[in-house]
Amino acid sequence: MSRPELTGHASLFYNEKEARKYDSSSRMVGIQREITERAIELLKLPSNRPSFILDVGCGSGLSGQVLEEHGHVWVGCDVSRDMLNMANERIERKREEAMGEGDSSEDDSDNDMNDNNDSNNDFNNSKGGTEESSPGDLLHHDMGTGLPFRPASFDACISISALQWLCYSNTKEQIPKKRLTASSHHYTKGARAVLQFYPESSEHAILISECAAKVGFAGGIVVDYPNSTKAKKHYLVLSFERSYKAPQGLTGLEGALLNEGRSGSGGVRVADKDPRRAAGKKSRGPPRKKKGGGKTKEWILHKKETQRKKGKDTRKDTKFTGRKRPMRF
Amino acid sequence: MRLLTHNFLQSNVRGTEKGYPLNIEVTTIKYEESPVDKEFLLNLLPKVNYNALVAAVKQMSPHCEQPLPELPETMDVSNAEQNQNLDDATISNLHKVLFDVYLVEGWLICPDTGRKFPVKECIPNMILHEDEI
Ligand SMILES: C[S@@+](CC[C@H](N)C(=O)[O-])C[C@H]1O[C@@H](n2cnc3c(N)ncnc32)[C@H](O)[C@@H]1O
Numbered sequence: 267m268s269r270p271e272l273t274g275h276a277s278l279f280y281n282e283k284e285a286r287k288y289d290s291s292s293r294m295v296g297i298q299r300e301i302t303e304r305a306i307e308l309l310k311l312p313s314n315r316p317s318f319i320l321d322v323g324c325g326s327g328l329s330g331q332v333l334e335e336h337g338h339v340w341v342g343c344d345v346s347r348d349m350l351n352m353a354n355e356r357i358e359r360k361r362e363e364a365m366g367e368g369d370s371s372e373d374d375s376d377n378d379m380n381d382n383n384d385s386n387n388d389f390n391n392s393k394g395g396t397e398e399s400s401p402g403d404l405l406h407h408d409m410g411t412g413l414p415f416r417p418a419s420f421d422a423c424i425s426i427s428a429l430q431w432l433c434y435s436n437t438k439e440q441i442p443k444k445r446l447t448a449s450s451h452h453y454t455k456g457a458r459a460v461l462q463f464y465p466e467s468s469e470h471a472i473l474i475s476e477c478a479a480k481v482g483f484a485g486g487i488v489v490d491y492p493n494s495t496k497a498k499k500h501y502l503v504l505s506f507e508r509s510y511k512a513p514q515g516l517t518g519l520e521g522a523l524l525n526e527g528r529s530g531s532g533g534v535r536v537a538d539k540d541p542r543r544a545a546g547k548k549s550r551g552p553p554r555k556k557k558g559g560g561k562t563k564e565w566i567l568h569k570k571e572t573q574r575k576k577g578k579d580t581r582k583d584t585k586f587t588g589r590k591r592p593m594r595f
Numbered sequence: 596m597r598l599l600t601h602n603f604l605q606s607n608v609r610g611t612e613k614g615y616p617l618n619i620e621v622t623t624i625k626y627e628e629s630p631v632d633k634e635f636l637l638n639l640l641p642k643v644n645y646n647a648l649v650a651a652v653k654q655m656s657p658h659c660e661q662p663l664p665e666l667p668e669t670m671d672v673s674n675a676e677q678n679q680n681l682d683d684a685t686i687s688n689l690h691k692v693l694f695d696v697y698l699v700e701g702w703l704i705c706p707d708t709g710r711k712f713p714v715k716e717c718i719p720n721m722i723l724h725e726d727e728i
Pocket of ligand 1: 276343345
C-alpha cells in the first residue's frame with residue numbers, strides 16, 4: 267500500500283484533481299461509508315438521539331454524509347481547501363435535490379404516513395421518521411494545531427482515515443507528538459471520540475495511543491479484522507471523562523476498549539470480545555483473533571520497504587527474513 | 596457558516612486569552628429555511644452561549660433582506676429541564692438564527708488579538724501562520 271502521507275502535507279496531496287478522484291470513486295465511497303457506520307456504532311450515542319458531532323479531517327464529506335443519514339448535525343474541518351470545495355459541491359447537489367423533492371411533495375405523502383407508524387423511528391422529530399439532517403458546516407483548519415472551539419462544544423467526535431497524517435513531520439516545526447495531543451478539550455463531558463486511522467507500523471499505533479493516554483483520556487484501540495490485510499481497521503476509541511478510572515465505567519463497550527494504557531510489547535491489542543456481539547448484534551465477517559506477540563513476515567517486509575522509502579539503511583530481504591528462530595536456552 | 600458553528604468557534608492564535616466570541620464582519624450572507632428538529636435543539640441549547648448568539652444576530656441582521664427574528668435580550672438556556680417549557684415560537688426563532696442564516700463571505704475577528712479570519716464560500720479559514728501556533 268502506498269503512503270500518501272510520505273509525499274508531504276495533506277493540503278498538497280489532496281489537490282483539486284486528487285480531491286475529485288477521491289470523491290467520485292465509488293469504491294472509496296463504499297469503504298468510507300462502512301468505516302463511518304462502524305465508528306458511529308462505537309460512539310454509543312445516548313439512545314440514538316440526534317447529536318452534535320465534530321468530524322476531524324472531514325474531506326469531501328463522505329463520512330459526514332453518513333452522519334447526516336443518521337440525523338446528526340456535524341461540523342467538519344479539513345486542511346485541504348480542495349477537499350472542502352468538493353464538500354461544498356456536495357452540499358449544493360443536496361440542496362438542488364431537496365428543492366426538486368419539494369415540488370413533488372404530494373407524491374410521497376403515502377410513504378410519510380407509513381413512516382409515522384413505523385416503530386423503528388430513531389427519533390420523533392416534528393416530521394416523524396428518521397430525517398436526514400441538513401448538511402454540515404465546514405472549516406478550513408489544521409487539526410495538528412489544536413481545534414478552534416470553546417471547551418465542551420460537541421457531543422462526540424469522529425475522524426475517519428485522517429489521523430495518520432499527524433504521524434509525519436513535513437517541516438522541522440511539526441512535531442508529531444505535539445500535533446497529536448493538540449486537539450483534546452472540545453467535547454462535552456462524557457463524550458466519546460472514535461478515530462479510525464491507518465498506522466504505518468505498530469510504532470505509529472503506539473505513538474497515537476500513548477498521546478491519547480498522555481492527555482488523560484481513557485480508551486484504547488479496537489482492531490477489526492486483524493488477520494486480513496485489506497479489511498483490517500484501527501479505531502482509537504476515547505472517552506472524554508477525565509475522572510474516569512476503572513474499567514467498570516465502560517459498561518457499554520466491555521472488552522472492546524483497552525484501559526490498561528500501554529501494554530508490554532504490543533501497545534495495540536485486539537478487542538477480546540467481538541464488539542459487535544457485545545453490542546448485541548450478529549457479527550459479520552471473520553472472527554477477530556488476538557494478535558500474537560510475534561511479528562509476521564509480511565509485517566517485517568512491509569516495514570523494511572517503508573524504511574527504504576524513507577531512505578533509511580535497511581538490510582536486504584532474504585529467505586531468512588521473518589523466519590522463526592530456534593529456541594535457545 | 597451558520598451561527599450554530601459560530602457560537603462554538605474560538606480563535607486559538609498564540610496570545611489569545613479567550614478568543615471568544617469572534618466578531619463578524621459581513622460581506623454577503625444567505626438565508627435558507629430548514630425543518631426544525633426540536634429534539635436536537637433542546638439537546639444543544641444548554642451548550643449555547645446565548646449572549647454570544649444575540650450579539651452575532653445583531654451583527655448579521657442589518658445585512659439580511661428579511662430581518663432575522665428578534666430574540667429576547669437575555670435568556671437562561673443552561674437548564675435542559677426548564678428549556679422543555681419553551682414555546683414553539685421561541686424554538687422556531689432559535690432554530691432560524693442558529694441554522695438558517697449563513698455567513699457566505701466576510702471576516703471573523705478575534706476579539707483579543709484583532710486577527711482576521713477570512714470566510715470564503717461559507718468556509719472560514721482558521722489556518723494559523725507558523726508564528727501564531
Ligand atoms: C482519506 S481522507 C478522509 C476524508 C473523510 N473523513 C472521508 O471519510 O471520506 C483524509 C483527509 O484528512 C485530511 N487531513 C490530513 N491531515 C490533516 C490535518 N492536519 N488537519 C485536518 N485535516 C487533515 C486530508 O486533507 C483528507 O481530506
